[in-house]
Amino acid sequence: MNPNIQISLVIPLYNEAESLPELHDWIVRVMRDNNYSYEILFVDDGSNDGSWAVIKRLAARNPFVRGFRFVRNYGKTAALQTAFVQSRGNVVITMDADLQDSPDEIPELYRMITEEGYDLVSGWKKKRFDPLTKTLPTKLFNAVSRWVSGVHLHDFNCGLKAYQARVVKNITIYGEMHRNIPIIAKWNGFRKIGEKVVQHQARKYGSTKFGLERFIFGFLDLLTVAFVNKFGRRPMHFFGTMGVLSFVVGSIMAMYLIAEKLYNISQGLRYRNVTDNPMFFLALVAIIIGSQLFLAGFLGELFVKQTFKKDEYLIEEITGE
Known part of the structure; x- marks a missing residue:
C-alpha cells in the first residue's frame, strides 16, 4: 500500500476498446473534482480488438494509468486477483469496463469505506437494464448465495465494489470466484460488509461477454467456497x-x-x-x-x-x- 494513493481503480476487461477512452475520462473527471489521489489499473484479459493499444495510449498521457495484459483469456477472476496484488491504494474499487457502472458512485463508496469503517461495500443494481433471461437467474443465484453464506446482499455479481486494501491483500480468488468475494471476505474475518444502491446503465458499446453458463459455474463455485471454508483445513x-x-x-x-x-x-x-x-x-x-x-x-x-x-x-x- 502507498499512503499517497487514496484509491486504486481496478478495471478488468475483454474486448472493450470502444468504451475505454470514455470510461477513463469519466474517472479522471471524478477524481479531479474530488481531489483524490488515485491510480487506474486496466487488466486486459487477452483482448483481440485493440484494447491493449488503447490502454497504452491512455497510459502515455496519464501517469496514473497502469496496464496489464494477459497472453490469453484467463477470465475475470484472474484479472481481479492480478490487480489486487498490484494495487497500491488504501481503498480498492472495482468496476466493469463496459460503462454500465458509473464512476460517479466512487465518492460515496470511498466515504463508506473510510468514514463508516466498512471492510467491503457492494453495489446493488436495483433497477437493471438487462433482459429477463439474465435477471431471473441472477435473482436465483443471489437468493441461494444469501442462504448458503449468511451474507445479506442483493447483488453478489455487481462489478462495482469497494474494499479496504487489507481485504484484497489477504484473500485469494481463483477459477470463477469473483462473484463470491463478499463470502470469501466474510469467512476470512472481514465481517463489516455494506451495500449501496448504484445506477445501472444500458450497455453503450459491444455486447456482453457472458452467457447463461456463468450461473452454472457460479453455483458450482459457491459450493466449492462453502466446502473449502468449512472443511478446507480439516x-x-x-x-x-x-x-x-x-x-x-x-x-x-x-x-x-x-x-x-x-x-x-x-x-x-x-x-x-x-x-x-x-x-x-x-x-x-x-x-x-x-x-x-x-x-x-x-x-x-x-x-x-x-x-x-x-x-x-x-x-x-x-x-x-
Whole structure:
C-alpha cells in the first residue's frame, strides 16, 4: 500500500476498446473534482480488438494509468486477483469496463469505506437494464448465495465494489470466484460488509461477454467456497465422518444377514446363502465406499499438514512488546 494513493481503480476487461477512452475520462473527471489521489489499473484479459493499444495510449498521457495484459483469456477472476496484488491504494474499487457502472458512485463508496469503517461495500443494481433471461437467474443465484453464506446482499455479481486494501491483500480468488468475494471476505474475518444502491446503465458499446453458463459455474463455485471454508483445513471431519457412517451401516447390514442365516440354521428353518441376497452387495458397496472416504480424509489431512503455513492467520492488532 502507498499512503499517497487514496484509491486504486481496478478495471478488468475483454474486448472493450470502444468504451475505454470514455470510461477513463469519466474517472479522471471524478477524481479531479474530488481531489483524490488515485491510480487506474486496466487488466486486459487477452483482448483481440485493440484494447491493449488503447490502454497504452491512455497510459502515455496519464501517469496514473497502469496496464496489464494477459497472453490469453484467463477470465475475470484472474484479472481481479492480478490487480489486487498490484494495487497500491488504501481503498480498492472495482468496476466493469463496459460503462454500465458509473464512476460517479466512487465518492460515496470511498466515504463508506473510510468514514463508516466498512471492510467491503457492494453495489446493488436495483433497477437493471438487462433482459429477463439474465435477471431471473441472477435473482436465483443471489437468493441461494444469501442462504448458503449468511451474507445479506442483493447483488453478489455487481462489478462495482469497494474494499479496504487489507481485504484484497489477504484473500485469494481463483477459477470463477469473483462473484463470491463478499463470502470469501466474510469467512476470512472481514465481517463489516455494506451495500449501496448504484445506477445501472444500458450497455453503450459491444455486447456482453457472458452467457447463461456463468450461473452454472457460479453455483458450482459457491459450493466449492462453502466446502473449502468449512472443511478446507480439516478434511477428515467431512470424509472421515461420511466414511465411518458408510462403513458402519454396511457392516451392520452384513452382520444382520450372517446372523439371520445362522439363526435359521439353528432353528432348522429354510435359509439361503448370504451372497444370494442383494442386500449383501449393498452392504459390501457401503463398506468399500466408507473405506475409500476415510482414506480420502486421511490423505487430505496429510496434504493440509504439508501445505500449512504458520503465518497464514490474519492478526487484527498487536499491543505490548
